[in-house]
Amino acid sequence: MVTRMRRSHGVDPARIFITGLSAGGAMTAVMLATYPEVFAGGGIIAGLPFGAASDVRHVMAAMKKPRASTPQEWGDLVRSASAHTGRRPTVSIWHGTHDGTVAVANADALLSQWTNVHGLPEATFAQTVVAGHCRRTWLNKKGEVVVELTLIEGMGHGTPVRRTKAQASAGDAGPFMLDVGLSSSLHLARSWDLVSRRASSNRR
Incomplete structure (x- = not known):
């Protein structure tokens, strides 16, 4: 299909990406592992590491x-999931700290998995706070972010x-769309250079 x-x-x-929530997050991990030559990067939201089950x-x-x-x-x-030996996709991991459906420990396992795949020490990272939430990044030798983890404080199971104001006046967000003041979709689109920062500056 791709x-x-x-x-x-x-x-x-070189600009094909994949993202998903929950079972879709687990499938994103599967696709990144089994078709690494297809995807430049992926966003795994409340998902499972590849090979977890x-x-x-x-x-x-x-x-x-x-x-x-x-x-x-x-x-x-x-x-071992593919014969690929070239570059690996970048990976962005998102998880709520109060997720009662998929334990946040899965974010830790995903982090261990993909920092190891990229040959990076898990303990060496840069940390910032974005809209009150913790974001950690791991860089390759070129100084590019290849793995990142964003933990959404107090969030349950869903997409941040x-x-x-216009959207809020239209009613409640849909199921599993959790308004936490930070949009994972917009962040991913920016980091993947799919939208300009200037054009999206008013839609954080």
Whole structure:
């Protein structure tokens, strides 16, 4: 499907990204691991690390508590998922600290997995606060952000959004769209250079 869209619409193959929430977040991790040559990056929101489970029973267990694995073991699962040896997609991980559906420990496991895949020490990162929420970034040797983790303080299970006054007056946000004053979609679009910062400055 991605190839069909790319060919039909003249999409730059170096600017293809994927993102998803919950089961979609887990599938995003699957796609990044199994088709790393297709995607430049991905946003995993309240998802599971690749290889966390192989059937429904284990998925339910992993949602509550990911299995104990070393960063190397998590990383090896990704490396063994394809024959790819080139660059790996950038990964942006988002999770609410009060998520009662998918435990925030899965964000930690995802972080261990993808920092290992990128060959980065998990303990070496830069930390900032964005709209009151913790954001950590890991850079490659070129100084580019290749892994990032944003923890949304107090948020449950859903996608973080920031509604404008006009949107707020239209009614409540949809299911699993949680207004926390920070939009993961807009942040991802900016970091992937899909929208200009100037054009989106009023829609944070």
